[in-house]
Amino acid sequence: MSSVHVAPVGDLIEHDTSGENDCVCGPSSRPVKGDDGSVGWVVTHASLDGRELTEGESG
DSSP states (O other), X not given: OOEEEEOOXXXXXXXXXXXXXXXXXXXXXXXXXXXXXXXXXEEEOOOSSOGXXXXXXOO
């Protein structure tokens, strides 16, 4: 199985994208079915600098 990692850039730590869920941020994984019927994984890493709290605010 293959996986794609989505990790924040410029966070307080460097995220470990070498394994499925080895990063200290506690990433979440979800399966994604390909057009050919194969199943891959999207691994989404959480930021540790709190950027989600201010995203979308106009400044």
